[in-house]
Amino acid sequence: MTEAILASRRRASADAPPLSPHRTAEEGGCGVVGFAANVPVRGRHIFEPSVQMHNRGNGKGGGIAAACLDPTQLGVDSDTLKNDYILQVALLDPEAEKEVEEQCVSPYLDIHHKARVETQGDYRDFGLEVKPPDVVRYFVRAKQGALDAFAAEEGLSELSGRALEDEFIYRNTNRLNATFYTSLGEKRAFVLSHARNLVIMKVVGFAETVVQYYGMEDFNAQVWIAHQRYPTKGRVWHPGGSHPFIGLNEALVHNGDFANYYSVSEYLRQHGIATQFLTDTEVAVLLFDLWTRVYHYPLEYVIEAMAPTTELDFERLSAQRKPVYRAIQAMHMHGSPDGPWFFIIARSNPDQDLYQLLGITDTSMLRPQVFALQEGDVTIGLVGSEKQAIDATLLSLNQEDPRFRLVADRYWNARGGSSTDGGAFLFNVQGNGDGYKLSCTDKFGTPIEVDQGQWRFDPEEAAIAPDQAQNLEQALSAAPEGYEPYAVYEQAAEAMASWSFSQLRWFIAQVEKVAESGDQGTQWAIELLTLLNDRRYDTGDKKRSVVLQLLRTSIDGILHRTPAIAETKGTRYARIDWETRGDLRAPTGDEKVLVVYAHHFPPEGDECDARVEVEAYHLGWKRFIVYGLKGQRFQGCGLGPATEDVRLDIYGASGDYIASGMDGLELQIHDNGQDQLGQITKAGTLVIHGDVGQAFMYGAKGGEVFIMGNGAGRPLINAVGRPRVVINGTCLDFLAESFMAGDPYNGGGFVVLNGITFDKKGKVVALDNPYPGANLFSLASGGAIYVRDPHHKLVDQQLNGGAYYELTDQDWDLILPYLEANERHFGISIDDLLTVDGVKRAPREVYRKVGPGQKQMSPKEAIPE
Amino acid sequence: MGEKYHVEVGPTQPRFTPVAKLAAMEVEGCLGCLKCVKRDSCIYDVYRKKVFDAGQVVDTTDSMCISCMRCVQECKKNILSRAVNPQFEAMGDEYWRPDIIATLWKQAATGSIPVSGAGYRGPFAGPGFDQMWTDMSEIVRPTRDGIHGREYISTVIELGRRPERLFFDEAGDLAVDMPPMVELPTPMVLDLPPWGKIGPGTRRAVALAAKAGKTLAVATYDEAAGLLADLKANLIVRVDGVPADLGPLEGAAMAEMLYAPGVMDQVAQLKELRPDLVVAVRLPLDENAADRAAGVVLAGAEVLYLQAGDNGQGLGKASDTFITKLIREVHLRLVDEACRDQVTLLAGGGVALAEHVAKTILCGADGVGLDLVLNVAMECRLCHSCSEGFDCPVNLDTIDEEQGKKRLLNLVGAFHSQLIELMGAMGIREVRRLRGEMGRAMVFEDLEKMSFAPIFGERVTALEPAKAAPAPELAPGTYSSLPVEITEASSRYRNALTKYKAERLTTCVACGKCAEVCQFGVHVKAGEKMLAPRNRNCRGADYCRSIGSYCGDACPVEAIRVGQNPVWKTFGDPRWPADLLVATWIQAETGQPPQENLEYRKGASGGGFDRMDIVFPAEPPDASFGPDDVDLSLPLNRRDDDGRPPVEIGFPIYGGGMSFGSVSQATMESRARAYTALNSFTCTGEGGFPPVLEKYSDNVITQVATGLFGVREETIQRVRIVEFKYAQGAKPGLGGHLLGDKVTPAVAKMREAVVGNSLFSPFPFHSVYSVEDHKKHVDWIKHINPRALVSVKVSTPMDVDMVAVGSFYAGAHIVHLDGSYGGTGAAPDIAKKNIAMPIEYAIPMVHRFLSEEGIRDKITLIASGGVRTAWDVAKAIALGADGIVCGTADMVALECIRCANCESGRGCPRGIATTDSELQMAYDSDWGSQRVINLFNSWAIQLRDILWRLGLKSVRDLVGRSDLLTHLDYQKKA
CATH class of the missing domain: 2.160.20 (Pectate Lyase C-like)
Structure with a gap:
């Protein structure tokens, strides 16, 4: 069967023009993010992490993919969603619709549903410089006659129904793109996606504008991926080069740049695959599709072919795997991507009601990547270029649905091409008839387990004093003078395992009371809660991530209640934020600590919070607490030498380059x-x-x-x-x-x-x-x-x-x-x-x-x- | 597969002293002075260590000499001279040039890769492999530093037939039998020597080297049966059909058959008898190669060995076609037949240097066969005496097998390391992915088309250099200087190196006739004596005869000899010919363009700037302004979006980075003082900010390079410009090299590193693997110093235009392109020559791309890397640069002779690029800064003259005026 497909493709591509050694769409790097949940999640939640990673893109390309969709939102029934291909055509030239349909859709495909994706107004109102394409969405199946003719002509009669139809759809898209895109100077139309139960949308702009412009805020899906593109090729007037790219039933986003684009293309060409968009992301997904759908390689081996296991890690493979991996490498090294890359892939397999999110890093781990998993009433797996994008997603989800919590149970990095985890992780969203389960494994199929324990707490429920209340109450009532925060920390840490969430909340409430008692109390409370946040101790049957969420929320609350800088209270703390940044002044009275609420500051540039801190330092501030971070960079940079008397404490999802250039000061990151x-x-x-x-x-x-x-x-x-x-x-x-x-x-x-x-x-x-x-x-x-x-x-x-x-x-x-x-x-x-x-x-x-x-x-x- | 490949190399002395490039000459008249230059001025003690080998009739002074010419210039009586050794020049042929043979000998003797200082010294491009540059990676993707073992770059290839795909069973185990495959850790096999005086020792040496290097050697059936029977596991045994006795094939790594019609039947027969034996087919790269290759591969061939001629030429009717193109044809044909991945291609013929291995693979071979180069490694001089029936001067046939093995292994080791350098620069970590990757190669023809054709029209001559027309002389008249003090700063050396030399024999009667006749002041009579001839002024006998005033003819006692100075041919190179070096010295001395008859405008590289001319209008220039009114100043901050202060330089040149450690403190200070006086900048390089430069901080650029040596917030905050050195033109894709010899206590202290340990800066920036990382990096520096401009110094890969645009969007103020022929304190020779493109191609590409993007006027485009003269400056600006960075010219102003020994030992014999305690005292910064000021004053005069004659009032009006240029090899379309 495989041979038949290859032979037919080779015949079809025999007249393709020679490969050009040079790509037209060069790109250096990007921001990528994806998540998969066991429940439907609205598109607005891919928005926040995308915004967070603006500085990884330049607004010249953004896109999203969503899988495991809601049929009612698409105007079809669940059988149609399951069985039909969702052919989405981007009309760069809106006039092309009729021609496209006449040449590439109607004659071959039964259209069960057709809709033009609604847009939400003028693109300029969304900050877009280039009008996004009009998108037509068809729910289609191949016409039986067309399919039979295809099988006969192409010698594919051995192929079973779905495999044949998959290939037909794939080839039909190739033809559509060749006719309306590749062969034209002025591109007219191309296929965004054609998978079952998976859609892709992309624009020239930031990824979140896709969600806004096409009105996908309330669009439900269980797997989402998004991409911020940073193409360095000049003016971009259409989103053909934006990610995600499609194979058949997968969408791939990519951060990186191949060092051997040409030879990978040449490998594909030998297999009858002509590239159409001239980017390395396209060839990546085509390789993936070839090895999975046509070669039927198990996923583990596809990953091995992409990111081979080498050096000591190869030696450490099991005796069973070594000969297999060796053969895979001998066979596929030529055609595998070199250079830095990190792929996030969304896959759809409606026949098995299985939807997958996959993150793969190259052997040398040259692009940043973080994975996270949270289990509870709902389960979600996340992957992104930066941890802060993951935290932003959780925050966004939590605000709508508190079953999603602020802190994941586990965050980790992949070791590319390794014998330990294989550098790839897979989140499976598996349907079981009346719902979905999410599980996570590494490349080798080893399950990823997280901290087990209780996660439920009701914020409305009354807090309860714990059994050890007496000692603690004594300590807390004597605080801040009577007891060092550390002494109370030791007691609390000791007792924590036995506490319920209500008891923990009681304790936190008591600490907050101390904080309200004045400067000294605030300092005391922050120190204590920080110790509890930083240190490791037994949390009993409570999930540590939930304990951390409670502690961190409390710390943020206390910091939030410190006096604003404009109030000039002369107390120990003065707080500055984006709105009040103009009020920055030298410390007066007993003021010692400048509390910076970084949340709304840009992550870099002349307006960023780190610049405020440098200016404050020059005005005489020495002690800083920065909180509410969502990826802001450069704290502790630019203060210059001889800063031994300066200290910064950093809370929240901090960003890159912190303390780079530090020359004397002390800086603590509490995460x-x-x-x-x-x-x-x-x-x-x-x-x-x-x-x-x-x-x-x-x-x-x-x-x-x-x-x-x-x-x-x-x-x-x-x-x-x-x-x-x-x-x-x-x-x-x-x-x-x-x-x-x-x-x-x-x-x-x-x-x-x-x-x-x-x-x-x-x-x-x-x-x-x-x-x-x-x-x-x-x-x-x-x-x-x-x-x-x-x-x-x-x-x-x-x-x-x-x-x-x-x-x-x-x-x-x-x-x-x-x-x-x-x-x-x-x-x-x-x-x-x-x-x-x-x-x-x-x-x-x-x-x-x-x-x-x-x-x-x-x-x-x-x-x- | 998991094991790292390592070749055990070690010093292996040659049996015969290598033929030296230069020979010493001494004429009569030695003073016998005790302060003989042979003792004092030779810093490498060549004369003191001198040994004369009567047997070989060689003088070791010649082979040890590093050609610094100090002895020639310091001899009190000016009687010492060096000349090109005719025996050296006679070696090899046009393809196997003497310099290639010499570098191979060195690699075979040491196993080390050739590293040297100064920039690339050869022609712009050449035939064969020299028509190709390899690409490098920067910013958008990282390089891999494999050479220092920082990262593992695999060079494993497998020889054998591959199935189309794999099959697995339910358990995930392989469900196919993999065909036999021979795994080699290095993509080089050792072929039979095509000719030469070969003896058993020579043959065993090759096979032993294959064994020690874990690779294979080709051997005959008889050798496998006898002489090399013990080494069969490392042999590819050549058989003629299926031999009756298969015994000699038992235990052999592979077999090979020569192509003949029906060869695959023979192969099949042999395979039937020995199914586990991989059998290669050797195919001549002739006009039928692609057809035949497709035929045998479709018939099931496992390995093809594609054979070209000794000089890389095709065979048969394809003799005009070079191996690179022929391999490409075979490779592409197999791709079209969809069978390329099933077969392994080896290619051999003409592989003479390490870069040829990489280039052969880039064209489509999986591995490379080494053939004639093996003879050279064993000291063969390619003299062909043996073919003519004479004795072999190095008795190649009698070489001891161990000695031969070691030399061959050294060669394989050195080639392997250099292959890794090129792959690392490309950012490729698997040689199997390099195969056929033409996207990472740049071909002369394509670059000319892409970059020059839009400017110059149609190329009319091939690579062979045509004779250039002489450029117009500087318009006569006097020119005012830059607002700096110009005083004479004469040479530090006693004897000038001159084109001609006049000598007076002892029979001279001091009559003074010659002084009367000479129009150039060569002969001077002082009282009753004649002074030593001032040879610098001499124009040569022919010229003086032509104007009828030749001293030799006037001498009554025939005591005068005037001739070409043999020394003139011993220094300089195509990029910096002797004319240009001496002319630059004169400018540094006088501050004026040279009056002597020297070519001071261009070099002799045969391409790029050296083939371009400026077209001056036939009409006289605009009379409304004079040359002195021409404005040379250049604003560097053209961004209007980040509120940073303007910075303007007084003339369109600033100084390139040279680190403390690579050059002496006096050199650094000389440059800093000079550029400050010229209202411009110099750059720290990557070795830190020495205290001596602090007072020049307003005119110093802090460089942030990949090693981050000596970079602190303080040094970033004290300057007006911060430069990111992403790459350096001389070694694109590689980090800085400071070899251990030069890491003195002072250097180590500045860099906070360890004394005596080589410092290899990592590559790339490990914080920048992509363009969004790059933006973050720029943001970081802008955060630390909110008033500084940021310059991004990059090299010139294929996608340099993207890099430039990406840098603009990342917030840079200056994009600084450093072309591949730039200078260096130390770089592998392979990098200097092969990686990235010359600056002449990059400037117009980037200029055009930035213009199309609509941002050309928002960023300052600076070019460097091979800008040697004021004329080069003008040409580079006309091609599209705003300004220029200089480095090598500054060094030449300080009397650098480009002997290229900056990198090791005591460093520069002339005291410039050295940290040696004694040598660095060679001059002080008063002298040094004046020399640099003088040179640039002369350049400013020339630039004003050029601009004035073009009718341009400001150097800014010249930017991108490529219409004012012609190229001697092009015909402009009407």
Whole structure:
């Protein structure tokens, strides 16, 4: 069957013009996001994350896809939705409708329903510069006669009904595009999508304008993906190059740029596939369709063909997988995409009532990606370029439907082409007759599990004092003078496991009361709630994500109630926001802390909140609390040197580049940090109470940095001088490449990598492998990495130029103060770190040192004289 | 498959001293002075280490000499000279040029990739492989730094037949038998030598190298049966049909048959007997190659070996066609037949350099066969003595197999590393994905069409250089200088390097007749003595005879000899010929265009600027203004959307980045002082902001390069312009290289790195893998310094126009294009020559693209990389640049001779690009800055003259006026 399809396609494409070595639609990068839920979700919720990622696009291309739709909204019955192809034609030239229909629709397809997608007014009112196409939506099946003729002519009679019809629809679209798009200078029409139970819309503009312009705010679907495009090819006058692109039953959005577009196109050409839109995204989805629909490869192998498993990860594959993967690579390496890419794919399989959201990263993990999963009354899986887009989606959903919560149960990154997760995750929305279930697996089919526990709480219900109320009440009533926040934190953390949500809410309410008692109370309450937010402890049968949601909402509330800067109350806190930014002034009276509500500030530029902070610093402010972030960047940048007396605390979904350039100040992030943090940092303290993103501390010269969780790829590249860093989790790959941080014993720098995580009870547990990456300390000439690796899981193959050394007393003396500070920041005790399999060991039995090897690799040895 | 490929290389001395490029000459009259240059001025102690090998009749001074010419210039009596070694020039042929043979020898001796300073030195483009540049990645996609092992770049290929697709069973296991396949970790096999004095040692050396390098060597059936029987696992055994005795094939890696009609029947027979043996078919790349290839592949061929001639030429009737084109034809034919992916293509013939491996693969081969290059690695001089029945000068047949193996392995290792450099620059991490990827190659013909045809019309000559017409002389008259002080800054050296040399024999009677006759002041009589001839002024015997005043004819005792100075041919290169170097020195000395008879406007590269002329109007220029009224100033901030202050420079040139470490502190300060005096800028480069530059902060650009060395908020905040160095023209797609020798304590301190350890800046910016990352990056710098302009320095890949537009939208004020022939302190030679396009192509492409986008007047377009003269400046601006960045010319002003030894050891023998404690004291910044000021003053004079004669009152009026240019190889359409 496969051969028949290929043969027929080759005949059909024999006259295609020669491939041009150069793409016409070049693009560098973009913002991508997608989510899948077990319940229908309205289009307005793809809006918010799209807006959040404006700075990843330039308004020259945006698009969305939606799958698992609501038949009533489409004017059809559920059988039609299930069985018919939804052919959506974009009319760049509205006059083309009749011709398109006469040449490519009516003769071959039975139209069961036809509608012109309504638009919501003049496109200019939506900020669009280019009029979006008129879209005609047909619900169609192939005419039996046309299908028979097709099968006979193309030698496809072996194909079963649906497979034949799929191919027919696919080829009909090719023909339509060739006639009304590819062959024309002035393009007239093209097919947006033709899948079953999946639609694509795209415009020249930002993605959310699609939703607005075509009135999809209330459009229901269970899988959504969106794309903000940043094409660098000049003027764009139609959205043919915008994402998503289609195969047959899938829509794909892409962030990245292939390094081998031409040879992938050539591979497709050998298989009778002519490209029509000249972008790498198109060839990506065509490859995907070829390997899934025509070759019938299992999804795992399609992913392997796209993002091959190499190096140490290949070695670590199971004996069963190795020969299979080896064959896949030998067969498909030529045609697979190189360069940076991250795909999000929405797939529809109505026959099995299965809808999928898939995120795949390239082997080198060159584009940012975050996955998240939240389970509860409703279940949702999310994937995006930035965590803040995920948080924005949850916020948007939560405001409409509180069954969606503000914090996901789990956030994670994929390790591209790896033996651990394969660099790809799949969210399955599976129908079971009367509803849908959502599950998540990695490339290998291993289920992704999240923290289990209670999630339901009723905000209206009365709060109840817990059993331990007496002690706590005593402490809280004596607060703020009587008890240090830490003392109360310890009690609360201890008691937390036994509390119900109502009891927790009682506790929070008491803390808020303290906050209302004045400056000192506010400070006390913020510190306490921050500790509870930052630290790990047993939350009992309550989901930690829900506990965090309650705590964070409370912190935001307290900060929100601090006096506005215009009030000039002279108390400890003064609050500034977008509306009041003009009121910025020097601190007066007892004013110490400038509270910045960043929510409505732009993420960068002269108007961004980080600029306000720099100006405030020059006016004399030294202490900052920034909250309500949704991806705003650059906090802690631009303050210049000698800022030892400055401190910033960051709450919310913070953005990229925080503390990049930091030279003296202290900055704490009370959540995960994003990408490019701490670049060129010279001095100061950075504490991240969560994970941190890509290229962290690139080119750093110094600073003391503590990460509670994991670093993503490429941390500390080209760091010099004396950066001293503790990472409690692990890193994806390329840790401390070209590290040049001198001699650690004499003022140089180092990294302590603890390779631990926390169990459900908040206890420290070792990761399976402290560092799974294939590259460690490559080409480094100075500094050291101290890895907690009692079972010697690290192997020589991970090194390139470095060497393992036994830990000496001098080494331990060197890192001990940092582990002590680490304990202060995160409560991770040195005893816990030195305990292996329940037994406390000597440091040299637990830690290993990685330092520069004896011989430095040099591409040019001295020419012998 | 998981294992990283590593070739064990190591120094392997040649058996015969390599033929040196230059030879030393000494004429009579040595003073015997104790301060002999042979001791003091030779910083690499070539003379002191001198050994004379009577057996080989070679003097090691010649092979150790790095051609810096200091000894020639410092000799008190000016009697020392160097000349081109005729034996060197006689090596090889037009294709296997002496410089190719010399670099192969070096690679075979060391296993290291050739790295050197200065920029590319060769012709603009050439025939064969030199018609092709490889693309690089920047901003829109990252490069991969494979060479330093920062990232794994796989060079694995599999030889064998592939099925169309795979089948799996329910359990997900393979449900097909995979055909036999030979996996090689490197895409190079070692072929039989096409000719040469070959002995058993030579043959065993090749097979041993194949084994050690985990690759394969082609061998005859008899060799597999005997001499190489122990190495069969690494052999491709050539058989003629199905041999009666299959024994010698037992355990062989592969077999091969020569193409003949019906060959596939023979292959099938052999396969029937040995189903697990991969059998290749060797096909001559002649006029039938594509047809035959399609035929055998459709008949089931597993591997094809496409064979071209020694010089890469096609065979049979295709002898006029080069291997690249022929492979392309075969590849595309197989794509059309939909069977390309089923077969493996190897190609050989003419692969002489590492870049040829990558280019062959780009054209469509999966792997490459090395043939004649193996002989060269074993010291063959390609003299053909053996073919003529004479002795082999290097006794190739007697080479010890271990020695030969090591040299071959070094070659394979060096080629492999260089392949990774090119792939890394392209951002490709799998050599299997490089195959046929013509989207990442740039071909001379296409670039000419794309970039030049819209300007110059139709190309009328092929690559062979036609003779250029002389450019018009500077209009006579006096010109006012820039508002800077111009004082003479004479050479630091005793003897000028001159085109002609007049010598007086001891028979001279000091009559002074010559001084009377000479019109150029060569001969000077002082009292009763004659002074040493001032050779710089000498115009040569022919010229003086033609004007009837030749000193030699006037000498009563025939004591004068005037001739071409042999030294003239020993320095300079097509991009910077000796004429241009000396002319630039003179300008730096005097501040005026040279009066001597030297070509100071263009080089001799045979393409680009060197083939362009400016068309001056026949009518006299506008009399309403004079040359002095021409305005050379250039505003750099043309954005009106971000409220940043205007910055204007006094003339349309600023200084390119050179880091502390790559050049000396005096060099940095000289440039900073000079550019400050000229109301322009210089740039820190990537090695930090040395305190000595702080007082020039208003005229210094802080560079933020991929290594981020020495970059702090402070250094970003103190300047008016911040430059992102995304790439550098001399090594596009590679990071900065500062080799360990130059990482002195002072350099290490500035960069906060480790003394003596090489510093390879990563590539790319690890915070920028895409254009939206780029915007974020620019936003970051703009946030740190709200008053600074941002310049984005990029190289010139195929999509440079997109990069430029993307940079504008990212908020940059300046897009700075650095063409591929730019300068460097250290770069792999393969990068200097092959990656990215020359600036002459990039400027008009970007100018046009920005204009079409409607943003050309909102961004400043700066060009660099191969701009050597005032005339180049004018041409670049006419092509579409607003202004120029200079670097190499500044170095030449400081008396750089482009010996290209900036990168290692003590660095520059002339004290410019060095951090050596002694050498960096060679001059101070008073002298240095005056030299740079003088040079640019002379350029300003020339620029004003050019503009005035074009009737343009401002240099800004010249931008994009490509209608004022002609190209000698083009005919403009009417």
